[in-house]
Amino acid sequence: MTPDLNHLHAFVAVIQVQGFRGAARHLGVSPSAVSDAVRHLEEDVGVRLVNRTTRSVSPTEAGRRLLERLVPALNEVTQALDTVGSLRGTPAGTLRLNVPASALKLVLPAIVPGFRAAYPNILLEVIAQDSFVDVLAAGCDAGIRYGESLDQDMIAVPIGPRVQHFACAAAPAYLQRRGPVAHPRELMDHECLRVRFESGSMPPWEFQREGESLRLNPAAALIVQAGAAAELAVDAAVAGMGVVYLFKGWLQPHLDSGALVPIAEDWWPRFPGPFLYYPGHRLVPEPLRVFADFARAHPSTC
Numbered sequence: 001m002t003p004d005l006n007h008l009h010a011f012v013a014v015i016q017v018q019g020f021r022g023a024a025r026h027l028g029v030s031p032s033a034v035s036d037a038v039r040h041l042e043e044d045v046g047v048r049l050v051n052r053t054t055r056s057v058s059p060t061e062a063g064r065r066l067l068e069r070l071v072p073a074l075n076e077v078t079q080a081l082d083t084v085g086s087l088r089g090t091p092a093g094t095l096r097l098n099v100p101a102s103a104l105k106l107v108l109p110a111i112v113p114g115f116r117a118a119y120p121n122i123l124l125e126v127i128a129q130d131s132f133v134d135v136l137a138a139g140c141d142a143g144i145r146y147g148e149s150l151d152q153d154m155i156a157v158p159i160g161p162r163v164q165h166f167a168c169a170a171a172p173a174y175l176q177r178r179g180p181v182a183h184p185r186e187l188m189d190h191e192c193l194r195v196r197f198e199s200g201s202m203p204p205w206e207f208q209r210e211g212e213s214l215r216l217n218p219a220a221a222l223i224v225q226a227g228a229a230a231e232l233a234v235d236a237a238v239a240g241m242g243v244v245y246l247f248k249g250w251l252q253p254h255l256d257s258g259a260l261v262p263i264a265e266d267w268w269p270r271f272p273g274p275f276l277y278y279p280g281h282r283l284v285p286e287p288l289r290v291f292a293d294f295a296r297a298h299p300s301t302c
Contacts (some may be wrong), residue, residue: 010037092121096285107160142278167248191221192243207267
């Protein structure tokens with residue numbers, strides 16, 4: 001049987017102050033409680049640890065040996081608990097996030113530098129993975145995903161831009177060669193650069209305008225896996241290979257520079273921004289709590 005930690009503390013106090021009453025005052029309990037604690041400890045270990053007389057209290061040989069090993073061990077336990085307790089006042093530790101490539105590129109850059117400056121004792125570790133995962137099974141504290149991917153038992157905190165767009169674009173040279181696109185349906189006759197998820201599904205290209213919605217599956221001139229590989233589709237579009245359909249924020253630098261030209265811009269669909277999600281446990285790790293609070297207070301607009 002493993003001795004009760006309170007019984008061990010009572011034994012140490014009795015020997016250090018050489019009395020049950022003094023130990024009781026030191027521990028803030030009654031003398032009878034201290035006496036019972038020492039008695040239970042002796043029963044657990046199966047040997048007498050304290051010699052008691054009407055005038056004095058002293059350790060037995062077994063008691064002295066136990067005391068020599070026990071005092072340093074209890075000091076280590078106290079220091080360990082103090083270290084954990086200190087995290088309540090000064091957030092510190094490691095925060096592991098599981099995020100899709102879109103959040104890695106469009107959400108975290110606007111949050112991480114400011115968060116790191118505010119909480120320098122927190123190490124942020126980011127794992128990029130586009131499929132939805134059980135964050136705890138993946139060894140992470142939280143993830144970032146879009147609302148349709150979240151389980152109902154998850155706590156979801158808005159993070160990043162609250163409204164995003166998909167955008168469709170191509171290089172000027174491509175449009176000069178193939179001609180302009182007047183309506184999204186004309187994309188069915190164009191060279192299109194498509195994205196496929198790890199599951200094997202290829203999301204359709206969606207367009208919306210004035211209550212009308214279109215879902216297109218144009219033929220692919222290039223297929224890349226969702227995530228970081230989507231950058232290849234962007235590079236191919238800039239090189240004039242075909243039409244790309246991706247997050248507007250991902251394409252924005254190339255739209256601003258003129259390397260890409262918008263296609264059917266008034267049809268670009270809007271959708272809600274992502275969420276930071278984590279299991280709804282009662283005790284949230286301090287690094288995660290302050291990160292969630294920071295994300296709420298610093299919404300990005302990109």
